[in-house]
Amino acid sequence: MILINWKKFYKKDLRSILPEFFLLKKHTNQFSIMKNICLLLIILFCASCQNQEKATDKMDPIPVRQYDQRITELGITLPAVSTPVANYVNIRQAGKILYLAGKGPRKADGTYIKGVLGADLTQEQGYEAARIVCINQLAVLKDHLGTLNRVKQILKVTGMVRATPDFGNQPEVINGFSDLMVEVFGEQGKHARAAVGMGSLPRGIAVEIDMIVEIY
Secondary structure, rough: OOOOOOOHHHOOOOOHHHHHHHHHOOOOOOOOEEEEEHHHHHHHHHHHHHHHHHHHOOOOOOOOOHHHHHHHHHOOHHHHHHHOOOOOEEEEEOOEEEEEEEEEOOOOOEOOOOOEEEEOHHHHHHHHHHHHHHHHHHHHHHHHHHOOHHHEEEEEEEEEEEEEOOOOOOOHHHHHHHHHHHHHHHHOOOOOOEEEEOOOOOOOOHHHEEEEEEOO
16 A cells, blocks of 8 residues: 655645656556545645645734824823713723713813803814813723724714804814824724714713724
8 A cells, every 4th residue: 555645745836746646646556536536635625725824924914003102102191981970881892893982071180171162162172172082082992902002993983062053163173082083093093973063961061972993
């Protein structure tokens, strides 16, 4: 009975394997036609696996992202995550998708920016309030993930602005949130968005923003 050096067959490409196979077939009658076909299929499979491994080695690795470092470069200090004020959670994960509950403009001293855009607050003050909400949501993300480097992209943002009926610059206000997301995550920070006016918001806060995020 003839023994086959499978390691030798596996390391060779298909063009070098086939001649050896047919030479083997010529010098022995111990194999049936069916066994020869099975042997050929096994050889083809081994060669295919080897080619696939080589192709995998050539694939580009996932780029290293340094979003935590970017936060430091921007001079941002992420606050401790606040406890939900009612019967809900700050974040819920479904597979690779994160759903973040709405957050308000809670400042470092624990107080909130309150008021009505178009009456008590200017557009610039609203912009700053939205930026503070972004910092609070980044804190929620990092608390949940351990690192912002696991963020793949920001998918969707919903911004609610407490405003007078004739105030129409909600998009410019919510830009305070969106601009910072792009500063931190670059192209992956760009997102689909809604910016809408509200007659009132919880506790009298000026803005509330929730979002949806995809992670690695």
